[in-house]
Amino acid sequence: MILVNETRQQVDYWITADGGSPNCGSIDAEGIADLPQYDHQTNVYVGFKPSLPKQSFTITCAHTGTGEQVEIALIAAGGK
Amino acid sequence: MKLVNNTPTPAFYGIHGGGSGDCGNIPAHESVDLKWYDNKDNVTINLSAVVPKTPPGESAPFSITIPKSGKGMTVTMGLFQA
Numbered sequence: 001m002i003l004v005n006e007t008r009q010q011v012d013y014w015i016t017a018d019g020g021s022p023n024c025g026s027i028d029a030e031g032i033a034d035l036p037q038y039d040h041q042t043n044v045y046v047g048f049k050p051s052l053p054k055q056s057f058t059i060t061c062a063h064t065g066t067g068e069q070v071e072i073a074l075i076a077a078g079g080k
Numbered sequence: 081m082k083l084v085n086n087t088p089t090p091a092f093y094g095i096h097g098g099g100s101g102d103c104g105n106i107p108a109h110e111s112v113d114l115k116w117y118d119n120k121d122n123v124t125i126n127l128s129a130v131v132p133k134t135p136p137g138e139s140a141p142f143s144i145t146i147p148k149s150g151k152g153m154t155v156t157m158g159l160f161q162a
Contacts, residue, residue, distance in 0.1 A: 001153050001154075001155065002133070002152065002153070002154045002155070003148055003150075003154075003155050003156075003157075004155065004156040004157070004158075005152055006156055006157065006158035006159070006160070007157055007158060007159040008159060009093055011157060012141075014141065026149055029107075036151075038101065039149055039150065039151045039152065039153065040148075040149060040150065041148075041149050042147065042148055042149075043145060043146070043147060044144070044145065044149045045143060045144075045145045045146075046143065046144050046145075046155045047142065047147070048128065048141055048142050048143070048144040048157040049128075049139050049140065049141040049142065050128075050139065055128060055139045056092075056094070056115075056125045056126040056127055056128035056139070056149060057126070057128065057134030057159050058124065058125070058126050058127075059124070059125050059159055059161060060122060060124045060125075061081075061097075061112040061122075061123045061124075061125075061161060062121065062122060063119075063120070063121050063122075064081050064097070064117055064118055064119060064120050064121075064123050065118065065119065066118045066119060067082065067118065068081050068082070068118065068161070068162070069081070069082045069084060069159075069161070069162050070081070070082075070083050070084070070125050070160070070161050070162075071083075071084035071085075071086055071158075071159070071160045071162070072083075072084070072085055072086065072087060072091060072127045072142070072158070072159050072160075073086035073087060073156065073157070073158045073159075073160065074082075074086070074087035074088065074089070074142050074143075074144050074156070074157050074158075075086070075150070075154070075155070075156050076144055076146050076153060076155045076156075077153070077154055077155070078150070078152060078153050079122050079149060079150025079151055079152055079153025079154075080150045080151050080152065
């Protein structure tokens with residue numbers, strides 16, 4: 001299980017799974033956390049929030065165009 | 081300016097720029113269209129998770145539960161501008 005931070009700021013994460021030990025930590029902006037012990041596990045819960053002192057995910061657009069879009073995403077993908 | 085919440089968690093947004101500001105909630109996997117913020121300078125958007133019973137002054141996590149994880153699965157938390 002690889003946790004990927006593409007939010008441009010540091011995040012804290014929490015991860016648990018059925019029958020396993022919880023884990024937590026921080027991931028720098030554009031960084032990853034490689035947690036192979038959560039491969040092939042059941043009911044894996046992953047939580048992310050901005051590292052303190054930030055209380056929210058923030059982005060500043062120098063100039064917005066017509067129909068500009070800002071998306072916050074949390075997506076699980078891949079794995080066999 | 082469209083704000084898209086592509087997470088399983090409801091989000092609270094705050095936006096300011098062009099001399100104005102707004103805030104509100106975006107349900108999970110939905111979006112809000114804020115045309116007034118098109119063609120403006122220095123628009124800042126703040127997004128945070130909305131989770132019931134979160135104590136005041138504390139932030140809540142965006143979260144996802146995966147029924148069965150595979151080898152090398154990735155979980156990505158992202159904030160994108162397009």
